[in-house]
Amino acid sequence: MTRAITLAASVLMVAGLVAPSAQAQNSDAITATANVLTPLTVVGDADLDFGSVFPGVPATVAVTDATAGHFSVTGADNAGVDLTFALPTDLSDGAANLLPIAAWTGHHNTVDAPAGGTNFTPSAAVETSRLSTGASPGELYVYVGATVSPAVSQPAGLYTAPVTMTVVYNGT
């Protein structure tokens, strides 16, 4: 009896040593990796400034004018971007008087110049562009012009409205 129990214990020990649990499962790990590039930065550098306008006389600021609106964009080298605009239909004097604004014009360029790049019409629709590469990588400059049309009876005052440009990477 004692011998049998001893034998049984030995068998159990051996069984334990080669226990299937030691080989029944196994695991290993790999790594998920990613490299995130520089976020986009958009700065409105200069207001679209019509200066003084006369009642009944439309005034236009072209993208090549010194008073055109100006945005600077910085981001990843040679990255494709989508430009969209939220544009006002009127400027306001803050006292319920409105000054219509329309006929938007735009120009985007990888160097800071209002010519030599791409002309476009700013709107809520996507305008695609690409940041610069080379000596000054990851840059884009956007110029904005428009026309205001004061009424003959337009009240005097300072009229303003925000012009917002949104830039996002498009993955190209």
Place this chain on the structure above:
Amino acid sequence: MRVSGMVLAAILLAVLPLDAHGQGRGRPLRVQGRQALDFATLLPSVPQTVLRTDRSRSGQFDVRGRRNALVMIQLTLPAALRGPGGATMPVAFGRDDGGFATRRNNPQVGFDPNAPYADRLSNNGRGYVFIGGTALPSPTQPPGSYSAPLVLMVADTGT
């Protein structure tokens, strides 16, 4: 002696089913991470998906074990990758982002990597697990390198 015979029989009955599972026979079960899941270069706000069938960028594990063993596959997946200064970037694994094949270049069987999955190793005891996913950088995602571990556990079901 009669009692010892019964004891031995009981022991054998206890041990044999384990051995019959084959855990102690042949090749031991082994899992080896072969390739990282590589989202490569990302732009803020632009999601990036790596398909499980992307041979160069999908995560890959090799599994070896018993011939034709039915194995249970369980992945432990991160909810986010960690980056510079403790920044995190969400990652998502869809219902078809897991893949299993019995040969490296065979068509994969898709499975949900968020849940356990059972399949058989090949008749020479091999299996290959692939994992794809989607990284979701925010518009203000801090630039830099991000990473997180993916762990694969495989268990031999004994059948």
